Amino acid sequence: MSAGLIGLDWGSTHLRAYLYGADGHALESRALPHGIRQLPAGGFPEAFSSAVRDWPALPVLACGMVGSRNGWQEVPYLDTPTGVERLAQHLTRIAAPDGHALYLVPGLHDTHRPDVMRGEETQIAGVLAREPATTRLLLPGTHSKWVRLRDGIVTDFATVMTGELYGLLRQHSILGAALPEARDDADAFRRGVAAARGSGPAGALSLLFSARALMLDGVLDPAAVPDYLSGLLIGEELRMALAAGWADADDAIPMVGEGPLCDRYRRAADTFGLRLARAPDGTTADGLWRIAAAAGLVPAPATITS
Amino acid sequence: MSAGLIGLDWGSTHLRAYLYGADGHALESRALPHGIRQLPAGGFPEAFSSAVRDWPALPVLACGMVGSRNGWQEVPYLDTPTGVERLAQHLTRIAAPDGHALYLVPGLHDTHRPDVMRGEETQIAGVLAREPATTRLLLPGTHSKWVRLRDGIVTDFATVMTGELYGLLRQHSILGAALPEARDDADAFRRGVAAARGSGPAGALSLLFSARALMLDGVLDPAAVPDYLSGLLIGEELRMALAAGWADADDAIPMVGEGPLCDRYRRAADTFGLRLARAPDGTTADGLWRIAAAAGLVPAPATITS
Missing domain, CATH: 3.30.420.310 (2-keto-3-deoxy-galactonokinase, C-terminal domain)
Incomplete structure (x- = not known):
């Protein structure tokens, strides 16, 4: 088990990379224009190498559209109800350049409406890392998400x-x-x-x-x-x-x-x-660390207290 | 008073022209691509001349976006409640080529929401020409209109x-x-x-x-x-x-x-x-004739019976 982690928030139009110290706080972060719709000539591997360049050979955990049908590799959605532990049990590991182990976080699928999310499940994990008792959550944006939770488990959501x-x-x-x-x-x-x-x-x-x-x-x-x-x-x-x-x-x-x-x-x-x-900033970075901890990729307390 | 009429259904993307006989039925019709957003080089006058070419020098009644702010001349909306008689009292006459007298039908403005229509008021007049007791009406389309009427008067509507x-x-x-x-x-x-x-x-x-x-x-x-x-x-x-x-x-x-x-x-x-x-086809053509009759531009019975 390594003493740190690299996290990637990899959406359609953005790629943000975080280098964490052993305590789960990001020591350094990078923003690249290489969302999955704006990849460089070398595709996913080249974007990945740019994102982690000169950083230690730590395990890498990525969330967002990188795991979609048009991403690096499709990671199936998990049906609700799903919490952090279940997300952590269903990471997909793929081969990445430079000897990195790259794990992808699955998105969530709500069978009620139906509905899907990919990336927001990690933001939710970040909120839960600070406020485990959260029962409702709103993530406004291009595709706003309204989320209901029970005991840290996402029960249903609407886009x-x-x-x-x-x-x-x-x-x-x-x-x-x-x-x-x-x-x-x-x-x-x-x-x-x-x-x-x-x-x-x-x-x-x-x-x-x-x-x-x-x-x-x-x-x-x-x-x-x-x-x-x-x-x-x-x-x-x-x-x-x-x-x-x-x-x-x-x-x-x-x-x-x-x-x-x-x-x-x-x-x-x-x-x-x-x-x-x-809610406080930094939920995606917090969520990646929280999921990595649940997956045993890093040692970490379950709750971020600072 | 002439024995006939020319009607123009002049919208954003279409221009349809009707030559009516003395009994209010269209003898001939033409479809031109000269909606007010697609005018020929000579602008409104040239489009007008093309539409009425070789037809007799009858009065011309036009409805639709030709009377809007971006039309040939802006004709103010009439507030609801408004019926055919009131529309007919507020036609705007403008100079047109080839000695034609051109009259523009005003649109309607509903102060409740607020809401506006321009062109549909003439379709409504056409429906009323056949079914004077109409109390509800739907005009589905790009901008669907739901209309309520009382005694042939439009009371309110929603787009x-x-x-x-x-x-x-x-x-x-x-x-x-x-x-x-x-x-x-x-x-x-x-x-x-x-x-x-x-x-x-x-x-x-x-x-x-x-x-x-x-x-x-x-x-x-x-x-x-x-x-x-x-x-x-x-x-x-x-x-x-x-x-x-x-x-x-x-x-x-x-x-x-x-x-x-x-x-x-x-x-x-x-x-x-x-x-x-x-409802039967031809409501715009019927409505133009109905409004022209109410304005005294043509002699006609109030109800189309065929």
């Missing part, structure tokens, strides 16, 4: 394509076409959130066109349309989460994501009387 | 961007990317409709990602993903319409649109226990 829908409407739809450069407009965002909240069981999908009508009315400045749409879509996600029981007003739900995006969700949640609180 | 969302997801999203050529799959369509119906108050927006999960599961053939998405989105539109009171299971709702699309809506409606029945 909402809020970020991708926003991008589609902004770049390709009649609502976003020919707009001037967007400017931040907190009032327009709030108006969109409120419209989604007021849509009731009908939902806010039928309100998208109001972005155009409000602009034609002169109520919404064209430069504020993107923030109105952002509010409408994030509001619709929260409306759905409350209607489907992914969230309720009694609990504060931890949130893992980029700061400005989490801030938008937090502001929208205020309108719904819902409490979302951003 | 659902179902067709545009389908196109965005199909062409630009992760769900539609890299799919093989689509094939018709009635089972996949039905599965999508059923999923939307089963989504309850949460709505089907949170189920979009299931298209990907079902494909990864091998349940959905990649070539059937478009029909699943079509079912999911049309089903969501119907779920919304029922939740918001635009439709209920007691009435048969007439539907104005293209045959294959109306057939999809009819099949989806069966799953919801909702009755949608396609």
